Amino acid sequence: MTFPPRSAPLASALALSLALLLPLHSPTASAEPKVQGSQVSVEAGDVQQYLAGTFPQTHDALGGLLELTVSHPQLKLPPGNRLDLGFDLAMATAGGAPMQVGNVGLSSALRYDSAAQAFFLDQPTVDRFTPAQAGGKLDSRTRELLNVWLADYARREPIYKLDPAIASLMGALQVQSAAVENGRLVVHFNQNVESLVPASLLQGR
Numbered sequence: 001m002t003f004p005p006r007s008a009p010l011a012s013a014l015a016l017s018l019a020l021l022l023p024l025h026s027p028t029a030s031a032e033p034k035v036q037g038s039q040v041s042v043e044a045g046d047v048q049q050y051l052a053g054t055f056p057q058t059h060d061a062l063g064g065l066l067e068l069t070v071s072h073p074q075l076k077l078p079p080g081n082r083l084d085l086g087f088d089l090a091m092a093t094a095g096g097a098p099m100q101v102g103n104v105g106l107s108s109a110l111r112y113d114s115a116a117q118a119f120f121l122d123q124p125t126v127d128r129f130t131p132a133q134a135g136g137k138l139d140s141r142t143r144e145l146l147n148v149w150l151a152d153y154a155r156r157e158p159i160y161k162l163d164p165a166i167a168s169l170m171g172a173l174q175v176q177s178a179a180v181e182n183g184r185l186v187v188h189f190n191q192n193v194e195s196l197v198p199a200s201l202l203q204g205r
Contacts, residue, residue: 120159
């Protein structure tokens with residue numbers, strides 16, 4: 001893959017010109033989270049369903065000279081406190097046809113934002129790359145572009161947004177921690193959440 005000449009240091013140009021466009025799809029409805037004691041948790045299948053509704057995403061960089069498309073998110077919640085997220089990466093230059101770059105895998109901790117009522121990536125890192133073509137690699141320029149997008153995504157885009165009917169009941173509660181636990185996304189509050197949720201919303205748990 002070739003890149004146009006840079007008129008300024010790449011990191012500065014990317015930070016100034018990376019523009020987040022709207023996802024092509026809206027998140028689809030998913031099952032209600034599990035409420036137990038002071039914690040609320042979501043299983044991997046529901047998070048995957050939510051992510052599928054927010055991708056593919058296309059982003060402009062370097063004033064539109066480059067276009068990055070991220071698609072087909074694949075979520076895994078392995079043992080430990082970090083999630084695993086893979087996705088396909090394609091890039092286009094100067095309005096040309098997208099070229100498949102490969103599959104990117106990242107790991108990330110988790111944070112919960114009370115105002116957004118949603119889970120977000122926290123300090124994600126690119127851990128692996130499988131090229132679309134034999135001999136391909138994630139060169140330093142592409143990696144830097146990807147890292148800028150990833151930081152922006154972790155700041156702006158939730159990986160799962162709670163049901164407003166439940167999330168609205170937690171507005172006054174303080175978040176103690178958020179993590180991956182036993183194959184679920186879990187947020188711990190400073191009070192018993194279960195006692196605040198009406199029985200009608202707890203049915204089926």
